[in-house]
Amino acid sequence: MRIAEIHLYQVDLPPVGGVYRMSDGAHADLDSTVVQIVSDTGLSGWGETCPIGPTHAAAHAPGARAALTRMAPGLVGRTVTGPAVVRRALHGLLGGHDYAKAAIDIAVHDLLGKAHGLRVCDLLGGATTDQVDSYHSLTLDEPDETARIAAEKIAEGYPRLQVKVGGRPVEADIETIRKVWEATGCTRLVVDANRSLLTREVLRIDRACADIPFVFEQPCHSMEEVAAIRAQLDHPVHLDESAEDLGEVLRAISLGICDGFGLKVTRLGGLGATAAVRDVCEARSLPHTCDDSWGGDIIAAACVHVAATVHPRLLDGVWIAEPFTKVHYDTANPVRVEAGRIRVPTGPGLGVVPDDGALGDPVASFG
Numbered sequence: 533m534r535i536a537e538i539h540l541y542q543v544d545l546p547p548v549g550g551v552y553r554m555s556d557g558a559h560a561d562l563d564s565t566v567v568q569i570v571s572d573t574g575l576s577g578w579g580e581t582c583p584i585g586p587t588h589a590a591a592h593a594p595g596a597r598a599a600l601t602r603m604a605p606g607l608v609g610r611t612v613t614g615p616a617v618v619r620r621a622l623h624g625l626l627g628g629h630d631y632a633k634a635a636i637d638i639a640v641h642d643l644l645g646k647a648h649g650l651r652v653c654d655l656l657g658g659a660t661t662d663q664v665d666s667y668h669s670l671t672l673d674e675p676d677e678t679a680r681i682a683a684e685k686i687a688e689g690y691p692r693l694q695v696k697v698g699g700r701p702v703e704a705d706i707e708t709i710r711k712v713w714e715a716t717g718c719t720r721l722v723v724d725a726n727r728s729l730l731t732r733e734v735l736r737i738d739r740a741c742a743d744i745p746f747v748f749e750q751p752c753h754s755m756e757e758v759a760a761i762r763a764q765l766d767h768p769v770h771l772d773e774s775a776e777d778l779g780e781v782l783r784a785i786s787l788g789i790c791d792g793f794g795l796k797v798t799r800l801g802g803l804g805a806t807a808a809v810r811d812v813c814e815a816r817s818l819p820h821t822c823d824d825s826w827g828g829d830i831i832a833a834a835c836v837h838v839a840a841t842v843h844p845r846l847l848d849g850v851w852i853a854e855p856f857t858k859v860h861y862d863t864a865n866p867v868r869v870e871a872g873r874i875r876v877p878t879g880p881g882l883g884v885v886p887d888d889g890a891l892g893d894p895v896a897s898f899g
């Protein structure tokens with residue numbers, strides 16, 4: 533099977549209610565890039581990448597399209613035998629830009645799944661479940677309002693809550709964590725600073741909330757900062773933004789500075805890379821999520837498929853943007869959170885195919 537054509541689409545996925553707020557500010561312009569790989573057999577594979585704004589990571593939406601535009605001509609005509617072959621070809625066409633390469637990698641998995649009549653989760657090792665836990669991300673807001681939404685989400689059936697902190701006085705963070713805990717009693721609570729806290733602020737939260745069971749997610753900017761205070765913390769630590777690739781995951785594990793990870797499929801470079809990190813985490817009994825930063829049904833399906841292959845005791849959940857966007861490319865098989873859980877699409881491939889016209893006309897085509 534050869535790659536005959538590649539098409540790029542651009543889709544705006546603004547958050548319902550206007551903004552998604554984290555420690556780095558309010559995100560309103562969510563710009564997704566969808567990749568369609570058309571094979572010489574007529575089958576199509578779909579991939580997607582959607583950075584959450586230009587500052588959250590070393591990634592931005594026009595950058596994804598520029599990188600894909602650079603790589604696509606070099607892919608047209610190539611034989612697709614497996615994802616690793618394509619991944620190496622991508623590295624031969626452009627250095628870095630894993631978040632853009634991820635969209636191709638996902639599309640290749642979708643294409644191969646369709647060609648062989650397999651779901652992507654089966655290609656990745658086999659699913660252990662037909663539905664995965666999700667979690668609700670409580671964006672930065674006033675403490676009382678955050679606690680109100682937290683209680684609402686637990687009542688909806690969410691098994692896990694992520695409370696955003698940082699970018700404001702630490703007292704407001706402490707008040708928010710306490711109010712969410714009092715309102716929900718949720719024991720699967722995560723406090724995510726998205727890199728923003730000073731080490732002394734992390735220590736302050738740790739002590740002020742000593743009686744509340746939660747996991748810190750990416751409290752400080754770097755692994756070194758986390759390493760400096762790790763022995764003084766009572767709460768476990770998961771890394772998210774620092775888990776940039778397999779090498780950084782290995783570094784964190786060898787430094788012994790974390791108890792798990794918040795993984796992002798596109799940041800790691802796609803499904804093949806995420807499956808490799810999954811296996812490393814399993815070897816060290818490290819729990820993790822399988823998320824992405826934003827996006828529609830395609831990236832959501834990719835996250836759910838790889839999550840379905842994680843050892844059940846190690847899967848912390850899957851975050852998808854769907855509850856915040858309410859947009860579906862595939863209206864027949866939408867990927868959605870229902871009562872805090874997400875069904876694994878039944879395939880083949882990713883099990884989602886954009887409706888005709890759902891993505892508009894391609895913004896670039898090759899082949």
Ligand code: 0XW
Nearest residue numbers: 584669823824825826851
């Ligand atoms: C909650 N998320 C998965 C969505 C946003 O991109 C941030 C992210 C996180 O955990 O940091």
Ligand code: MG
Nearest residue numbers: 724749772794
């Ligand atoms: Mg996070």
